Every structure is written in C-alpha cells, then in structure tokens.
Amino acid sequence: MSTTGKQIFTTLEADGTLTVEVAESTFPDPKPTQVLVRMEAAPINPSDLALLFGPADLENAQYSPGKIVAKMPEPFASGAKGRHGQRLPVGNEGAGTVIAAGDSEMAQALVGQRVACVPGNAFSQYAIAEAAMCLPLGDVSCEDGASAFVNPMTALGFAETARMEGQKAIVHLAAASNLGQMLNKICQEDGLELINIVRKQEQVDLLKGIGAKYVVNSSDDDFMHQLRSAIDETDAFFGFDPIGGGTMVDTVFKAMEQVAVSKMTDYNRYGSNQQKKMYIYGRLDLGPTILTPSYGFGFTLSGWLLTPFLANAGMETMVRMRKRVLDNLTTTFASSYKAKVSLEEMLTKEAATDYRAMHTGEKYLVTP
C-alpha cells in the first residue's frame, strides 16, 4: 500500500529551461532500514537553493500556482550537464512524524515518533529516510527540530576539524548567519577563539550580543588593521568561508601573512613559513575565487563538505556530535526563521526572490 502526496521537483533541460514545480508523487513502502516520515517542517538552506534554482533568472521567470519556469544562464546551464532532463527532488533536511517503518528493529522503534531526518526530498509531504540518520526529537517540536542536521553538524564539524588539525582559533566569513551564531556558541563552550568577519554594523552588534569576542566589519575603513590585530591576538591561521567567489579568502590569507611576517626578523623571498589554511564550504558567490601571490607558498585552500567530513570522522565522532545537537537543540543549536511557507507559497515570486537572496538571518521554513 503506497502513499501519495505533494512534493517539489526541479528539472533543468539542456536548453537552460528550469522548471520547479509542486507535483503529486507516490512514496514506496520503506525498506527494512528505512522509515516513512510525514514531513512537517523543512528549512530552505543555501545548499538547497543551489539545486532548487542555482543562478536561474527568477526576476523574469513565469510564475503560475505551484510552478516556476525560469532561464538558467550560461555557463551554469551547460555546466550542470549531469542533471539535464532529470526531475530531481529537493530539500536536504527536515522534521516530521514516522508513520511507517521497515522491518528492522531500529526502524520499527521510531514508529509514531517525531524525528529530524535528512531524506534529500524534505520539500515534500512525505519522505523516505534512513532510520540510522534519524534523530528522535522527544519533546522538541518539528519546527524546532527541522534544522537539526545541516547547520549544527556543520558548525560542530568546523570545531572538530580545527581540533583534528591542531588549531586553537578559527576565522569565519559571513559570520552572522544562523550557522555562524551556532559556531560562536560552540567555540565559547569549547574554548576555541573565533574571529567573525561580517559586513554590517548590525551584524557586529548581533554577534557581540551573543558574546563574540572578535568581530571585524569588512565595511570599516580600518578593516585590515582590525583583522590583523585579531589574528595577532588569537594566532588564527585557519578558517572557513561560505562565500567562495571573489577576493575575501585572498584578503584573509594576506592578513595572516602580514601578521606572520611582522614577527620575522630576516627577509625571506618566499614569505613566512607560517602555514595558512582556509576551507570553502559554500558558494554564496558563484564567481571565481581569486588568489594573488601575496603570501608565499605556505597556504592551503580546500573545499569542505559535511558528508565526506562525517565519513572521514567515523561513527563514534558522529554519534557524539549528534548527541550534543539533540541535548542543546533549543539553545546552542536553535535556528530562527523569517517566514513559514507551504509548498505552493514557496514557489511564488515574492517568496522565491526573497529567500533566494540569502540575506543573513532571513531563512525560510517550509511547512508542507
């Protein structure tokens, strides 16, 4: 007996036509290790937006109830060749109630419970999810538990990565985001220093308000001076960037190198021996990353993604991280939302252009 319900799909044709629509879908019975979840809340994360719309032209798109047809510009249309013609589900994470389960003990134990899950089609009335990845929410509501995975595990993953690499301080860009606020709380709890880089005074105030010690504003005239001072005080030669494109990573490397060089006594043609490392974990800016030859050869730029990180970290670390998230879901790992939308409301011009802008602190929650 299969279940039917509404779900959002995104389809990119080879000619660049992107169709995002709400459609009826049939959900199979769960396999032994799976559960069927009636979805009640799902956040729209930047990583969902990349798949949902990418850089498609939403301003000049055609809108009809439950449907958007937009044009994907080049080179992105050709670049996403791997998805041409495929009708893809969307929505990394969400929360809901388990209404059916496969035969395994682990899956059966979840029946009737509220869980956070990562089904990959969370923008849907129903979803099949792996029982092993479900987090039983206990007393926590679905709305409070909807963002229990991506942001909390990513922010904790940064702290874990820092410790694994012997670092005691982190630089974080676009630091006033939900994730950035969590990272501040984690670093305060764990005794890690954190340099927050933001671009507005109100973001400085927000982060100072939750106890951030180092917040530097890239719009200030003395930004580089502020940044160098903070690096000098914390020895932060390691950081995370969700922007990707542009010159901000380059700017951070320069500031790190300038601090390192200021501590050298002799001139070295190769720059300092200080190793400097930045991870790009998002693509808020889809332009190219520009790296100038201004900081010698002691630099590393790498991508960072949650799934491969968890695979490398191992089950024990992951279980420990998940327990910490569950224990602190309404405090350290609480998310806030600007608006709640249904599946249909999610595809109106007003909503789509607003949440696609990804303004700091203006996340949407989908309640299917």
Place this chain on the structure above:
Amino acid sequence: MSTTGKQIFTTLEADGTLTVEVAESTFPDPKPTQVLVRMEAAPINPSDLALLFGPADLENAQYSPGKIVAKMPEPFASGAKGRHGQRLPVGNEGAGTVIAAGDSEMAQALVGQRVACVPGNAFSQYAIAEAAMCLPLGDVSCEDGASAFVNPMTALGFAETARMEGQKAIVHLAAASNLGQMLNKICQEDGLELINIVRKQEQVDLLKGIGAKYVVNSSDDDFMHQLRSAIDETDAFFGFDPIGGGTMVDTVFKAMEQVAVSKMTDYNRYGSNQQKKMYIYGRLDLGPTILTPSYGFGFTLSGWLLTPFLANAGMETMVRMRKRVLDNLTTTFASSYKAKVSLEEMLTKEAATDYRAMHTGEKYLVTP
C-alpha cells in the same frame, strides 16, 4: 685573515628603484661547521630570478658595466616592503672548491674537495656554506654539479610527496623544463605515472624522446580531451604547477572532475567525491590564480616549497634523496645550459632579458 672577491647584490628601495650590481665583498673565516668555497659554477634558477629582478622593467633599465638600475612596478615594489633598503646576496646553489674550513671534523674533511652547496650567495667568487649541506662531487665537474640541489631535490620531493599521500600518478605543468625532464626519469624509475602538460609540439617531442608516456599539449584543439583521457588511464588526481598565475590549475581541476563525474551513476549537486589536489611550487606567472566553482568541494590547492618539505620529511629521507642525486648526477639529474656567463656578463641587457624570459630549456650557468 678574511678573503675578498666579487659578488652580486640586489637592492630594492622603497621608491621602487632596483639596483643589481657586482661589488667587492669580504668573506669571513668559516665558523666551526662551515666551509669557504671558491665558487666555479652556479645556475640561474627561477627562484633566484624572483629575488634578483622580480618583475622589474629590464627593457627600460639603465645598464652600465656590472650594474643594472631598473624600476620595480606596483604592487610588487610595495609588496616587497620586507626587503626595502636591504642589500641582498643572490644565488641559491652552485659548486666550487673548498679552500678553508671551520674546526669541526665534518668541515675539515671537505678541504680541497669539489662540492655542490647551497650558500644563498652563489653568484659570487666565494661563499660560506654549511658543511652538512655540501655534497662532495668526487669525479664530477663543478659545472655538472652546480645544479645538484634545487632541481633534483625538488623533483625527488614531488615523488616523495606523492608516495606520502598515497598517490600513484602525478600531473606536471610546464613539464619540459630541466626539472620536468628529471621528474620523468624519476617516475619511470619509481613506477609512478606522470602526465606532462606542455604548450609546444617540440616539447612533446623532447619528452617523448626521453620515454614519457603521457604528454599533452595545451595548444592542441583537443587538449581537454587528451588531458581527460590521460587522467582516466592513470587516475592522476594530484599534481604540481610551477606557473601559479592564470587558469591552468583550474583547467586541470576541471578535467579531473569531469573524469570523476563520468564514472558516477547518480547526479550529485556537490560534484564528485573524488579528492583532487594541486600544489603550486613556482610563480612563472605573477598574476592571480583563478579558481572557478566547477569541481565541487573535493579540491585542495596548496603551496609547495623545498625547504619546509625537507624539514618535514626528516633527515633520513633527505640523506636517502641526496645519495640518489649524487649517484645519478650525470644521468637522471643532469642539467643542461644554454649559455655560460661571468658575473659581469650576467648583468648585460642581452643576457638578463634572455634568461629572465625563463624559456623552457634555456637556463644560464654563472661561472664567477
């Protein structure tokens, strides 16, 4: 009793005036662990050129016997603030005869011998060198031994790095250089696959002539196809680049990702899980490195330098590498030179503009 002789110095003033000149210099008596070497041959490596001239305007410089006065353009003049006003010696490596030694047994044992050394002022008639870093040349001439350090140890360092990181194949850019030719011989001896990227047919022919299996020409219309095929056959997701600026590293990452994606069955918005790693070890192009968001988050770009590599690798590895160089100095690790110049000839317009162009296979040897 100190020794006097001629030596080349490079001085950059804060206003961007660069003076490179031959001057009389006095060399102190060697300390216990040091030797005094009468220099007979020293190669002009790209790493020397960065300090000697950098991107100074040699075309419109003033030339007088044994002296060049040139203008350093911005942002390089300000960027090299650390050296403003300092009269710096030049010349990483060379070979000569030990004419005096400090009191230590190791230093004394070298008296009267021809040695390769890394004094940092090899463009000089005399140089003080650490005895521990000297390589006794035995029957090998100073000209054959002059390049025994930088290129051989760097090429061996690439193979060592590949093995340390579990890689069985290497991509190498600007691969027809002296160093690139050595790397071909090393990889053949060690059973590592090597993809050589060059930009001229004559460089393809040169490398094929020394047994290279994979040589791809970036000037060919089907370059990307050639590169993908070679990566597909070798599983080379790891490489070294001496160019630095521009888009070639980006191009290699793209080709690696396209090969990895072609082996995937499902579309993944984040690209492949294949880790791709490139090291920049030189700056033949001083422009910015451009990285496009075309290969997911499974990439790492890092700087590579010989000195920190050797420090990390440890004494045992270094001794093994040096023995291999010495045993094969006229075969695997042989260097060839386009021209020989004296210290004064090195500072003529004709010579300086020629060797500063760093054309593949056109290295100069200084015979002080």
